[in-house]
Amino acid sequence: MSTAFGKSLERIETPIPGLVVFELPVHGDSRGWFKENWQREKMTALGLEDFGPVQNNISFNDAIGTTRGIHAEPWDKWVSVATGRIFGAWVDLREGPSFGTVFTTELDPSRAIFVPRGVGNSYQTLETDTAYTYLVNDHWSPDASYSFLNLADETAAIDWPIPLAEVEISAKDKAHPRLAEVTPIPPKRILVLGASGQLGLALRARFGDAAHIEYATREDIDVTAADLADARRWRDYGLIVNAAAYTAVDQAETPEGREQAWAANATAVAALARVATENGITLVHVSSDYVFDGTLEGAYTEDAPLRPLGVYGQTKAAGDLAASTAARHYILRTSWVIGEGGNFVRTMHSLAERGIDPRVVGDQVGRLTFTSDIADAIAHLVETGAPFGVYNVTGSGDASSWAEIAREVFRLSGHDPERVTPVSTDEYFATAAGPVAPRPRNSVLDLTKIVSAGFSPADAEESLRAYVAGLKG
Known part of the structure; x- marks a missing residue:
């Protein structure tokens, strides 16, 4: 022998x-x-x-x-x-x-x-x-x-x-x-869900339009459908990036919004996790600072206890737990997201240009996160084969309040930042006509883990300067 x-x-x-x-x-x-x-x-x-x-x-x-x-x-x-x-x-x-x-x-x-x-x-x-x-x-x-x-x-x-x-x-x-x-074997397919949203657009810019990458909206694929397991030949897929979510925070407090939020943010994620586990697919799920109540002194780490305040936060927390059941998963928690389309920075820039002096919440603190940074972080984790798990991803640098960011937008736009008046969250929503969801006052996420994985988030203030310069142009 x-x-x-x-x-x-x-x-x-x-x-x-x-x-x-x-x-x-x-x-x-x-x-x-x-x-x-x-x-x-x-x-x-x-x-x-x-x-x-x-x-x-x-x-x-x-x-x-x-x-x-x-x-x-x-x-x-x-x-x-x-x-x-x-x-x-x-x-x-x-x-x-x-x-x-x-x-x-x-x-x-x-x-x-x-x-x-x-x-x-x-x-x-x-x-x-x-x-x-x-x-x-x-x-x-x-x-x-x-x-x-x-x-x-x-x-x-x-x-x-x-x-x-x-x-x-x-x-x-x-x-x-x-x-x-010979006809070469193509790479495993990548499915990006939520392709028409702010993050979906950033993911398209990051990943490109190669033949093996599929960008899908809710109209393209219903992840809550009973036949999801047969909707694709899932063994041909290596990665699902779930950038889809119900994000109408206040509307989620209504009966209709509550149902829609749970369907998109929890039920759909559980379905994706099952598909991912059964077919050896890596699932990337994007989460939120709203899974915390914002009462912590200091930055939230990935293993901080979940304490969501409102329906939106509760559904996002449930989605995190569902995504974590996938054998191969990355959960990216982020905050204060800015991308293409309507967003806080664009609104403040428009108000400054139109001569409107806004009242802006001054008792909520966090860091802006630009969608290009989230897309880059996703690509980094997947391409480097980083350990599976939860990662915080936001802009880096000092935390700021919404009012401080608004004043900086005014200043960068060539307007007087004192035109922005800081108010409390309670004052801001005192005259709201519809339901108001509770917000975490502290949305600062600790970035130690993502940095240890080799990714360096961009400085939030520098990203803001570049973004506003693009608006001015």
Whole structure:
């Protein structure tokens, strides 16, 4: 037997991104041998993706030289040998700079390989009665995207141990195209919900309009529908960014608004979390400072107790809890969001230009957060593979009241900031005609965790200056 005994579990990188060889400890004696063929805890500790296999397949081959491939499927697979020995060849058939990269090695019971989605794989048996097994994290579907490469492709130039002319190959495998004619496997799809909102527009500007990115509004997809699980081939998606929300804070205090807020901010998030968990998708959910009551002295950390005051805050807190049930999730809590369209800064700038002197709340403090910063933070967490969990994301720098921000907008617009009169929250809403939701007085969020993850939020005052300069232009 060719199996090597006494190895330690070891991860070995290859030239193909994500294609990883593992040396497996095999323990043997006169009775035979034993190995842990797939051990989630140990292997993920070495950096292997927790890829969530759903099916185990076995390929048995009678003769030496049996050759299969080159097939690229839209799922990940863990390939290992039960008995015998194989020569494996892998060719990256994914869109991107590594397309066409080749790696070859031999596998026996003491060596396995993780093959990421879109990497073409092929195997040639080197011993009789060879059996290899592979775990996969999706079921075969006629609707999925597959790619194939000819075993004899001159560009890949695989050095087969046994010449292809001398081995058993299926007619179908012989007919696969050359590399120049291969249809690359596209990246996993990204779904951005709330695409027409302020954050949705910023996400479009950040992520672009590549074919694998889908921007959807409520009219495009109803995430509360009973058939959500069948609304897409979800296994083709790697990321859902939920930028959709019911944000009419005061209207949420009405019977109709309460129903709509709970549907959009909680029920929909729970549905997305189920889809994400069942299909190995990363869920990004955008939350709010309104999950807190604003009575804390100092900045709120991510693990501060939830104490929402009104219906909107209650639904956002419920959404946070729902999103956290997804196996892969990022929850971004933010505050005082400014983006394209109507917002506080635009309103203050307009009032200044029109000669109107506003009364503005002066007893609520926080930091402005520009949507471009939120979009950049989302991209950073996803692209760097930061630990899943909750992250606060706002502008950085000193906290200010709404009145102080309004005065700064007036000043930056070339107007007298003293035209802004600070008032208390109670005074401001004293004559309101409709329902008024309670607001947190302290909306300052601690940024230590997001900074530790390698992201530096822009200074809120600097962002405000740039934004107002754009309005003036």
